[in-house]
Amino acid sequence: xxxxxxxxxxxxxxxxxxxxxxxxxxxxxxxxxxxxxxxxxxxxxxxxxxxxxxxxxxxxxxxxxxxxxxxxxxxxxxxxxxxxxxxxxxxxxxxxxxxxxxxxxxxxxxxxxxxxxxxxxxxxxxxxxxxxxxxxxxxxxxxxxxxxxxxxxxxxxxxxxxxxxxxxxxxxxxxxxx
Amino acid sequence: xxxxxxxxxxxxxxxxxxxxxxxxxxxxxxxxxxxxxxxxxxxxxxxxxxxxxxxxxxxxxxxxxxxxxxxxxxxxxxxxxxxxxxxxxxxxxxxxxxxxxxxxxxxxxxxxxxxxxxxxxxxxxxxxxxxxxxxxxxxxxxxxxxxxxxxxxxxxxxxxxxxxxxxxxxxxxxxxxxxxxxxxxxxxxxxxxxxxxxxxxxxxxxxxxxxxxxxxxxxxxxxxxxxxxxxxxxxxxxxxxxxxxxxxxxxxxxxxxxxxxxxxxxxxxxxxxxxxxxxxxxxxxxxxxxxxxxxxxxxxxxxxxxxxxxxxxxxxxxxxxxxxxxxxxxxxxxxxxxxxxxxxxxxxxxxxxxxxxxxxxxxxxxxxxxxxxxxxxxxxxxxxxxxxxxxxxxxxxxxxxxxxxxxxxxxxxxxxxxxxxxxxxxxxxxxxxxxxxxxxxxxxxxxxxxxxxxxxxxxxxxxxxxxxxxxxxxxxxxxxxxxxxxxxxxxxxxxxxxxxxxxxxxxxxxxxxxxxxxxxxxxxxxxxxxxxxxxxxxxxxxxxxxxxxxxxxxxxxxxxxxxxxxxxxx
Ligand SMILES: Cc1cc2nc3c(=O)[nH]c(=O)nc-3n(C[C@H](O)[C@H](O)[C@H](O)COP(=O)(O)OP(=O)(O)OC[C@H]3O[C@@H](n4cnc5c(N)ncnc54)[C@H](O)[C@@H]3O)c2cc1C
Ligand SMILES: Cc1ncc(C[n+]2csc(CCOP(=O)(O)OP(=O)(O)O)c2C)c(N)n1
Ligand SMILES: [Mg+2]
Numbered sequence: 001x002x003x004x005x006x007x008x009x010x011x012x013x014x015x016x017x018x019x020x021x022x023x024x025x026x027x028x029x030x031x032x033x034x035x036x037x038x039x040x041x042x043x044x045x046x047x048x049x050x051x052x053x054x055x056x057x058x059x060x061x062x063x064x065x066x067x068x069x070x071x072x073x074x075x076x077x078x079x080x081x082x083x084x085x086x087x088x089x090x091x092x093x094x095x096x097x098x099x100x101x102x103x104x105x106x107x108x109x110x111x112x113x114x115x116x117x118x119x120x121x122x123x124x125x126x127x128x129x130x131x132x133x134x135x136x137x138x139x140x141x142x143x144x145x146x147x148x149x150x151x152x153x154x155x156x157x158x159x160x161x162x163x164x165x166x167x168x169x170x171x172x173x174x175x176x177x178x
Numbered sequence: 179x180x181x182x183x184x185x186x187x188x189x190x191x192x193x194x195x196x197x198x199x200x201x202x203x204x205x206x207x208x209x210x211x212x213x214x215x216x217x218x219x220x221x222x223x224x225x226x227x228x229x230x231x232x233x234x235x236x237x238x239x240x241x242x243x244x245x246x247x248x249x250x251x252x253x254x255x256x257x258x259x260x261x262x263x264x265x266x267x268x269x270x271x272x273x274x275x276x277x278x279x280x281x282x283x284x285x286x287x288x289x290x291x292x293x294x295x296x297x298x299x300x301x302x303x304x305x306x307x308x309x310x311x312x313x314x315x316x317x318x319x320x321x322x323x324x325x326x327x328x329x330x331x332x333x334x335x336x337x338x339x340x341x342x343x344x345x346x347x348x349x350x351x352x353x354x355x356x357x358x359x360x361x362x363x364x365x366x367x368x369x370x371x372x373x374x375x376x377x378x379x380x381x382x383x384x385x386x387x388x389x390x391x392x393x394x395x396x397x398x399x400x401x402x403x404x405x406x407x408x409x410x411x412x413x414x415x416x417x418x419x420x421x422x423x424x425x426x427x428x429x430x431x432x433x434x435x436x437x438x439x440x441x442x443x444x445x446x447x448x449x450x451x452x453x454x455x456x457x458x459x460x461x462x463x464x465x466x467x468x469x470x471x472x473x474x475x476x477x478x479x480x481x482x483x484x485x486x487x488x489x490x491x492x493x494x495x496x497x498x499x500x501x502x503x504x505x506x507x508x509x510x511x512x513x514x515x516x517x518x519x520x521x522x523x524x525x526x527x528x529x530x531x532x533x534x535x536x537x538x539x540x541x542x543x544x545x546x547x548x549x550x551x552x553x554x555x556x557x558x559x560x561x562x563x564x565x566x567x568x569x570x571x572x573x574x575x576x577x578x579x580x581x582x583x584x585x586x587x588x589x590x591x592x593x594x595x596x597x598x599x600x601x602x603x604x605x606x607x608x609x610x611x612x613x614x615x616x617x618x619x620x621x622x623x624x625x626x627x628x629x630x631x632x633x634x635x636x637x638x639x640x641x642x643x644x645x646x647x648x649x650x651x652x653x654x655x656x657x658x659x660x661x662x663x664x665x666x667x668x669x670x671x672x673x674x675x676x677x678x679x680x681x682x683x684x685x686x687x688x689x690x691x692x693x694x695x696x697x698x699x700x701x702x703x704x705x706x707x708x709x710x711x712x713x714x715x716x717x718x719x720x721x722x723x724x725x726x727x728x729x730x731x732x733x734x735x736x737x738x739x740x741x742x743x744x745x746x747x748x
Binding site: 009013016017020024054057058061062064065067068069070071162163164 | 295296299300303304324329357358359360361363481482483485486487
């Protein structure tokens with residue numbers, strides 16, 4: 001699995017270009033998330049794809065060739081955080097509810113909706129964690145699930161900022177008042 | 179100043195330095211045509227919009243500037259698709275302007291509405307719909323920058339009819355391009371650069387692979403300096419031809435599927451390949467697993483996505499060819515590769531005997547003879563625009579180009595029908611040059627309607643049809659790989675001389691070798707267009723040939739015939 005982060009122009013058609021590119025390269029996208037950044041003209045994408053290092057290089061370099069893509073970077077091998085968020089509607093009768101609550105607690109998930117016959121569980125974390133929770137919930141009956149797909153960020157001073165936004169220096173100590 | 183969108187469009191093109199537009203009108207672009215009539219722009223009425231894009235492409239390739247094509251919405255725009263893809267695959271800076279239905283009805287299947295930006299997304303470098311008059315100038319200026327910067331390519335701008343009709347304030351300074359701020363990667367990593375220098379200075383059997391990127395970079399001088407300093411022989415891609423003189427002793431000739439045998443052998447024996455502005459196309463490498471197995475590889479290339487795409491390289495220098503060569507030059511020692519050069523010369527001697535040029539004159543008319551004579555008579559100084567097929571390969575083998583941009587041909591897409599319109603475009607770009615379209619009897623019939631454009635515009639280009647009665651290149655594949663089952667390749671053609679005459683163009687038929695030189699001479703000495711119908715050997719094949727997917731050294735050679743045994747070295 002390869003993870004690529006891209007900054008793109010926040011305008012119609014850009015997602016289409018990115019999707020069209022992956023189709024042309026015959027790369028299967030596992031998840032693709034797009035969201036705003038602190039600059040409203042720029043959006044941030046996280047692309048996770050099932051491909052090898054070579055495919056990822058092609059994808060990254062080809063993405064960066066698109067006029068609307070400001071930067072694309074494969075961060076798979078960097079120290080980074082990945083997060084996925086899921087809403088899982090699980091069937092929950094009176095008798096198995098306590099057991100369910102126990103498991104949800106262990107996974108540090110939250111119950112965000114309670115209905116007579118079901119619960120909605122919200123869980124965020126790594127894909128593995130969510131898959132793990134899903135595994136244990138399955139026997140109870142998973143009625144519905146929605147996942148956001150992964151977002152990723154490199155750790156610490158390894159900053160990935162849109163070009164032109166470099167005015168925030170990574171580790172400037174606050175100017176001390178004299 | 180208040181102007182209509184259509185007027186702004188024409189004014190912007192004029193200010194961008196455009197002088198010629200190849201196009202075809204229709205309802206959705208009519209406001210622009212009306213404004214064109216009042217401008218100084220020269221519009222060339224084509225006979226098919228595919229022709230417009232090829233003309234713009236030929237125009238761009240002949241000069242290095244931008245070619246502009248124009249069409250109406252719907253069928254006008256879709257007719258451009260083949261020409262756009264042709265420009266895309268060969269990185270040619272063409273700007274296509276299309277009309278579009280009014281923004282109020284976009285998406286409603288209005289009359290002649292087609293989603294041309296959707297259709298051309300994968301075959302343009304960039305495309306965009308403009309639906310407001312005030313965005314026209316800025317978007318066009320951006321389109322011109324995008325088409326020509328970095329790795330060039332076609333850009334399509336689709337103007338809705340209401341944008342053309344509306345009025346807006348026109349202020350050149352206020353509509354400056356606002357392209358997104360992109361990251362510039364510093365790609366010359368020092369260790370990679372050092373490795374390249376080390377490889378260059380220690381190689382014993384190096385070969386330079388020269389591609390079209392050298393031309394696109396305008397790096398011909400630097401490149402020559404690089405060859406002189408390093409003393410490394412040069413092999414050309416089809417599209418690289420002309421970037422280094424064919425007559426230079428260091429130029430080995432073309433590589434690849436129909437490359438010279440000694441060139442391919444040298445590549446397979448090399449210990450270092452230096453690829454400059456070429457993209458290791460599959461026609462160039464043959465089977466990748468057996469490609470240049472003993473060679474380390476350096477890739478000088480502006481497009482990062484080309485690095486390690488087909489061939490894994492040892493040092494990638496991403497950047498403009500000219501700049502990169504300039505950086506390398508001070509570090510290169512004078513190379514002495516005389517044993518290696520002597521070895522290649524030996525390889526060459528062996529191949530030359532099989533060469534059709536060295537056949538005694540048997541009265542047969544071979545395409546190779548025609549093209550070689552064309553080269554001699556024009557002293558290699560013409561711009562030759564070829565179509566796609568056997569004649570294209572013979573042109574590459576037997577017309578020796580000493581100048582950049584003097585061979586114009588569709589390499590990546592291999593688009594039949596390219597030659598005639600592209601030659602027209604080239605003539606507009608270089609009115610003083612002698613321009614020859616060399617075209618097969620098949621491809622000529624795809625765009626021959628443009629003969630009327632030649633007549634209407636009163637331009638003087640020469641057309642040489644290499645008429646073998648077949649879709650020759652496909653027939654050759656059927657001969658080699660399908661037991662000579664010539665399905666759908668024998669080709670009936672009209673009498674091309676009469677056809678030319680019907681358009682008001684002089685035509686001549688040539689059936690024997692003795693007539694070739696004199697007919698070409700006489701064609702050159704008229705100021706009118708001339709069409710020459712060369713009736714050549716019907717079942718001749720292009721040699722050598724590396725079958726698709728075969729190893730580069732595994733070449734099908736011209737069979738030894740009695741004629742070949744009596745051949746003499748040229
Ligand atoms: C019937 C047929 C047979 C063919 N047989 C052969 C054959 O035998 N041999 C052969 O060679 N070809 C052959 N071709 C052509 C082949 O398909 C390719 O089109 C050709 O090899 C591409 O050449 P190229 O890589 O030099 O040019 P391009 O495809 O134009 O690539 C140019 C490269 O240069 C890069 N570049 C652009 N600008 C710069 C810059 N400023 N600095 C550095 N790099 C830059 C581009 O990014 C690109 O990677 C054949 C085609 C047809 C139709
Ligand atoms: C538009 C298009 N259709 C089909 C092909 C496949 N093709 C490649 S070469 C060729 C034959 C060309 O015949 P002709 O123009 O007579 O040239 P010759 O090979 O005989 O010199 C064909 C059909 C192509 N390259 N382009
Ligand atoms: Mg033919």
